[in-house]
Amino acid sequence: MSTTDQILLNELQYAALETPNNGASWPSGxxxxxxxxxxxxxxxxxxxxxxGCVCNRATLTTTPNVFRQPLPADWIQTRRATWQNxxxxxxxxxxxxxxxLDYGLVSWESIDSPVPLVxxxxxxxxxxxxxxxxxxxxxxxxxxxxxxxxxxxxxxVLLTIPDDLVPILKWGVLADMFAKLGRGHDPDKxxxxxxxxxxxxxxxxxxxxxxxxxxxxx
Amino acid sequence: xxxxxxxxxxxxxxxxxxxxGVPFWTAEEARLAINEGLRWWNLLVGAWKQRxxxxxxxxxxxxxxxxTLLYPLKIDWDSAPMVQSTFGDLDLGRPKWExxxxxxxxxxxxxxxxxxxxxxxxxxxxxxxxxxxxxxIDGVTPAPVLVAPTSFIDLGEEEISVLLGFALHIAAFKLGxxxxxxxxxxxxxxxxxxALKNARLLKVKAFRExxxxxxxxxxxxxxxxxxxxx
Numbered sequence: 001m002s003t004t005d006q007i008l009l010n011e012l013q014y015a016a017l018e019t020p021n022n023g024a025s026w027p028s029g030x031x032x033x034x035x036x037x038x039x040x041x042x043x044x045x046x047x048x049x050x051x052g053c054v055c056n057r058a059t060l061t062t063t064p065n066v067f068r069q070p071l072p073a074d075w076i077q078t079r080r081a082t083w084q085n086x087x088x089x090x091x092x093x094x095x096x097x098x099x100x101l102d103y104g105l106v107s108w109e110s111i112d113s114p115v116p117l118v119x120x121x122x123x124x125x126x127x128x129x130x131x132x133x134x135x136x137x138x139x140x141x142x143x144x145x146x147x148x149x150x151x152x153x154x155x156x157v158l159l160t161i162p163d164d165l166v167p168i169l170k171w172g173v174l175a176d177m178f179a180k181l182g183r184g185h186d187p188d189k190x191x192x193x194x195x196x197x198x199x200x201x202x203x204x205x206x207x208x209x210x211x212x213x214x215x216x217x218x
Numbered sequence: 219x220x221x222x223x224x225x226x227x228x229x230x231x232x233x234x235x236x237x238x239g240v241p242f243w244t245a246e247e248a249r250l251a252i253n254e255g256l257r258w259w260n261l262l263v264g265a266w267k268q269r270x271x272x273x274x275x276x277x278x279x280x281x282x283x284x285x286t287l288l289y290p291l292k293i294d295w296d297s298a299p300m301v302q303s304t305f306g307d308l309d310l311g312r313p314k315w316e317x318x319x320x321x322x323x324x325x326x327x328x329x330x331x332x333x334x335x336x337x338x339x340x341x342x343x344x345x346x347x348x349x350x351x352x353x354x355i356d357g358v359t360p361a362p363v364l365v366a367p368t369s370f371i372d373l374g375e376e377e378i379s380v381l382l383g384f385a386l387h388i389a390a391f392k393l394g395x396x397x398x399x400x401x402x403x404x405x406x407x408x409x410x411x412x413a414l415k416n417a418r419l420l421k422v423k424a425f426r427e428x429x430x431x432x433x434x435x436x437x438x439x440x441x442x443x444x445x446x447x448x
Contacts, residue, residue, distance in 0.1 A: 055336035090316035092309035164257045202424040
């Protein structure tokens with residue numbers, strides 16, 4: 001990744017008929033620097049969340065007999081979780097939810113098990129993951145997760161997404177810019193930009209997860 | 219396909235031929251539009267590829283995708299092809315896979331499967347116990363970024379023409395209205411040409427809808443459309 005927020009902001013200024021100055025100012029008054037920073041940050045996080053194109057790994061130290069464990073502070077989505085016991089043996093944790101447990105394993109909250117079977121994040125507070133049954137052997141949870149993107153504040157910060165995905169981000173931000181209610185509102189441009197953004201998202205997802213007709217790599 | 223080396227200066231000049239001489243766009247805008255076109259082309263068809271060889275680590279399961287690659291397409295172990303799999307297949311079919319190495323009883327004695335974790339991570343099964351081998355990774359690289367007038371790309375003329383039309387479409391966005399709408403045929407021509415290069419694109423519903431192909435039958439490439447003669 002070598003593209004910074006300022007490089008992309010400069011390009012956006014051309015597309016919005018603003019004087020290009022790496023996003024330092026928007027003389028028309030239709031948008032502010034803070035607004036553009038917000039659009040950039042939010043759209044980048046959407047790309048990361050919806051595509052899972054940039055994954056990270058983390059090891060979560062657990063407390064025995066405790067269902068809920070804290071997630072990393074930059075976590076936005078879990079892609080995979082495994083339990084590694086103190087001997088180094090891995091056991092994949094399948095994704096589930098509390099409804100399945102309540103009806104399929106009624107005693108899940110009271111039974112003991114050295115190794116959990118499933119993980120879920122549907123009823124837990126923010127930034128927590130829940131395993132069931134609670135593990136007893138002092139193992140750790142290895143997660144493959146999507147991390148939050150860098151906050152983009154027009155300070156020359158590198159984008160988190162790969163450079164080839166920058167056009168997707170560009171069109172997402174353009175969609176937000178022209179969807180803003182006010183003098184700059186242009187629904188036709190906003191709708192078109194949104195279709196370009198969605199096409200980019202679907203292309204990346206098709207690489208990683210295939211299409212309804214099959215294929216994909218992950 | 220007749221490859222040729224085309225410079226940024228040539229591309230800018232040919233793009234300028236497509237718009238009025240009044241300087242409504244700068245050379246920098248032309249450069250940005252061309253570079254964006256290259257990135258979309260690479261996303262659509264994976265035009266630029268590279269092979270990278272990395273050394274294996276002893277008992278190492280996870281590897282970072284080499285920084286020069288956008289995403290991997292194929293991996294081999296010491297020139298022997300490995301099969302691409304998924305986390306679901308491995309987790310359900312061989313739950314202990316992540317702890318197994320080539321020295322594990324019952325596991326293959328060479329790395330056999332690879333699984334991508336997004337664009338940036340790859341997992342290997344079984345892990346190489348010795349750490350003395352190497353993986354050859356064939357993958358798509360990021361699209362070239364043209365900066366200097368002498369920067370060049372290698373694309374056939376048939377791709378240069380649709381690329382320039384698409385770049386005009388990108389540059390015309392700031393106009394809006396009818397003049398931007400008039401460049402939509404360049405956009406669809408670009409997408410249609412990409413589908414000729416990569417038939418898998420027709421499996422993507424959003425892509426088919428942009429081409430006006432809404433039927434499931436349209437997900438299969440058909441004969442080339444007839445070109446009007448008048």
